Amino acid sequence: MEWLSVLPPIVAIVVVLWKKEVILALLAAVFTSELLLATAGDSNILFHAFLGTIERTIAVVSSPGNARLLIFSLLIGALLAYVRNSGGVTALVERIVSKGIAKSKRQVGSVTFLTGLVIFIESNLSVLTAGILSRDLFDKFKMSRARLAYIIDSTSAPVCILILLNGWGAYVLGLLNTYELEQSAMAIMWGTLPFNFYAIIALLMVVYTITTDKVHGSMKQAELDMHKEGENTEQSSAQQLVPATKARFMLVPLLSMVAAMFFFMFWTGNGDITQGSGGKSVLYATCFALVVAYFLLLFSKRYSHQELVDVGFKGIAELMPLVTIVLFSLTLGASLKELGTGVFIAGVVGDYLPVYFIVPMLFLAGALISFSTGTSWGTFAILIPIGVPLIQTLGLPPSLVIAAILGGGIFGDHCSPISDTTCVSAIASGCDLLEHVKTQLPYALFGGALTLIAYFVASLIMV
Numbered sequence: 001m002e003w004l005s006v007l008p009p010i011v012a013i014v015v016v017l018w019k020k021e022v023i024l025a026l027l028a029a030v031f032t033s034e035l036l037l038a039t040a041g042d043s044n045i046l047f048h049a050f051l052g053t054i055e056r057t058i059a060v061v062s063s064p065g066n067a068r069l070l071i072f073s074l075l076i077g078a079l080l081a082y083v084r085n086s087g088g089v090t091a092l093v094e095r096i097v098s099k100g101i102a103k104s105k106r107q108v109g110s111v112t113f114l115t116g117l118v119i120f121i122e123s124n125l126s127v128l129t130a131g132i133l134s135r136d137l138f139d140k141f142k143m144s145r146a147r148l149a150y151i152i153d154s155t156s157a158p159v160c161i162l163i164l165l166n167g168w169g170a171y172v173l174g175l176l177n178t179y180e181l182e183q184s185a186m187a188i189m190w191g192t193l194p195f196n197f198y199a200i201i202a203l204l205m206v207v208y209t210i211t212t213d214k215v216h217g218s219m220k221q222a223e224l225d226m227h228k229e230g231e232n233t234e235q236s237s238a239q240q241l242v243p244a245t246k247a248r249f250m251l252v253p254l255l256s257m258v259a260a261m262f263f264f265m266f267w268t269g270n271g272d273i274t275q276g277s278g279g280k281s282v283l284y285a286t287c288f289a290l291v292v293a294y295f296l297l298l299f300s301k302r303y304s305h306q307e308l309v310d311v312g313f314k315g316i317a318e319l320m321p322l323v324t325i326v327l328f329s330l331t332l333g334a335s336l337k338e339l340g341t342g343v344f345i346a347g348v349v350g351d352y353l354p355v356y357f358i359v360p361m362l363f364l365a366g367a368l369i370s371f372s373t374g375t376s377w378g379t380f381a382i383l384i385p386i387g388v389p390l391i392q393t394l395g396l397p398p399s400l401v402i403a404a405i406l407g408g409g410i411f412g413d414h415c416s417p418i419s420d421t422t423c424v425s426a427i428a429s430g431c432d433l434l435e436h437v438k439t440q441l442p443y444a445l446f447g448g449a450l451t452l453i454a455y456f457v458a459s460l461i462m463v
Contacts, residue, residue, distance in 0.1 A: 005341040008033040008332065009372035012418065022417060022433055023321070026328035030056065033335040053331075060331045068283045069330070069420060073323045074316050075286050076128065076427060079253065081315025082293040082308070083132065086300075088249025095247050096137065108137045109151060109210035116155035120163045124282050124424050125261050126156035131428025132254060145431035146222040146439040147215060153425035153440060154206050157376070157410050158199035164189060171377060172406065175384045181391065183398055191399030195458065198363075198407035198451040202414070205443055219439035249296055257289035322427050329418035333373045341372055343382060355394060355463055359404045360455040362387055366408020367415070367448060374418035376409035383408070397462050404455055411451065414444040 008029040015025035034052035038045045060066050102108045115130040130152045138148045160168045169189065176185035183191075209215060215223055264284045265276030294312075297303045303311070362383060370379040383405045391398045413419045417437045426433040 003344070004036055005336070005339045005344045006372065007036065008336060008339070009341065012332070016417060016434070022325050023328060026325065026332055026418060027053070030328060030332050030335055033332065033339050036339055037335070056335050057327065057331045060327065060334050065279050066330050068279045070323060070327060072124070072283045072286050073326055073424065073427065074319060075283075075290055077315040077317070077319035077323075078312035079257075079286060079290050079293060079315070080132065081311050081318070082290070082297060083250045083253055084315075085303075085311050086249035086293070086297055088247055088251065092133075092136075092247040092250045102137055102141075105141050105143055105213050106210055108134065108141050108143065109213075111137070112148065112151050113155055113206060113210055116152055117159055119258060119261075120159045123156040123160045123168075123421055124278075125258070125285070126159065127152045127421065127425050128428045129254060129258060130155070131425070131430075132250075135430055142227065144219070144223045144226045145429050146219055146435050147209070149425045149429035149431040149436040150219065150440045150443065151206055151209065152428060153421065153436070154202045154414065154443065156425075157413060157421055158202045161406050161410055162193060162196060162199050162203075164193075172380060172384075172402070175380060176388070176402070179388045179392075181388070181398060188398045188402055192403035192406060195400045195403035196407050197403070197454040197458075198411045198447055201447040201450050201454075202410070202444075205447055217439070217442040219442075222435060222439055249293075249300075252296060253289045253293040256292045257285045260285035260288040319427060322423055322433060325418075325433060326420055326423045329374045329420060329423065332418055333375050333378065336373050337378065341369075355396075356456070356459045358390060358394070358396065359400055359459045359463070360452055362401060363404040363408040363411070363452060363455050366405050367412035370409045370412025370419070371416045372412075374413075374416050374420065374422075376413040376419075376421075379409035379412065380405060400455075400458060400462060407451060411444060411448045415441055415448075 011032045012025045012029035015028050016022060019025070031049055031053050034056060035045065035049040038048040038052060061070065096102045096111070102111055112130050112134040115133055116126045119126040119129050131148065134148055134152075135145070138145065163169075164172070173185055173189055176188060179185075181188065261281050262273070264281035265273045265278070267276070268280050269276030290312075294308055297308055298305065366379050366383055369382055370376050373379070384402065387401045387405050390396055391401050413421055415437075416422060417433065422437060422440075423433060425431075426436045429436070
């Protein structure tokens, strides 16, 4: 009956397609998972599943790492509200346009992409910084928020997994260090760079989208729908913009957050930035930026303390639906972990495969696990212990195997509506979560298909 462990993700997908409601889909999936975990033969199985759903949610919130992510997501709402109401966003947009830094859609996209590339230290920080900086630029040049969400989402994780001078690299290195291999863990990790085909293809597709100013599939429809609104959209945007003041009201908090992130990564890593805690650092940096934004507005004498408190809580309230989605995504991931969904998928893919199919199937397994559980890091933790023994017993190229696992995790993450990175990308860009998933999915699937072919070719050549 282990095959039933894939039922909760299927329930989530069916409910999303049927009701177009993510929170309901996640709750249904969590309840289904807890139903499967409840004691078989117990006459009160539904009652235990109901209580299990509640207790699982409480356990998730009780985890320090999850609590940090949830608080970070809420505080981002307050920070966005402060920089929006300060007039700094409008001032920065006007300055960027007047200075000729962003005079076209291509230049706006390039600014967004380069911002995501530079901040490779942490994926959520990369998404957040690029999203906040570019939201109003995209509005000004009549580009959809769905396009923005795609660019920042498909830049952040691929860059982090390619450069690896960050928490991602430290995490993968820690997983590899537990095994004795002919090559050092560091050499294997850096050797994954040319073989991480999905990350490379994802970045190339973002570059293509920016340089050609072309979008396809449901994203093209999203932009057509936005253009059809015409004057109504312009009037709505005009009502939301606060009169320009000084660009520093946006730049200072944003730069403070980036600088604080580097500092706290260095501090939590005891002097080694690659060993720092991304979860702690991004929360501390956001809190610091929030304090900076608060005092900037307070000292400008445009807002009183009470008015700033009200603005902050209104910003938090705006993000409550998305933060609730993040909460239930984490809950579903925790429940599926106990149910053994990821291990079951990995086992099915790994059994009785010809040697040339192993690497492509590890990529697919990573994608399925990441998609169904919403976590690429959890996928690495499940599949690396499966991949390394295959390297040892079958003599497979270590960097190729590890690259396939890492790429599969990122691919599934890009497709998954319950991924925290997907949710944060929607938050940072101001895009509806379902619209972001729907518009990014064709790009991710195309990149995934090319990657699968690339791993087949690489396996034929190298194995």
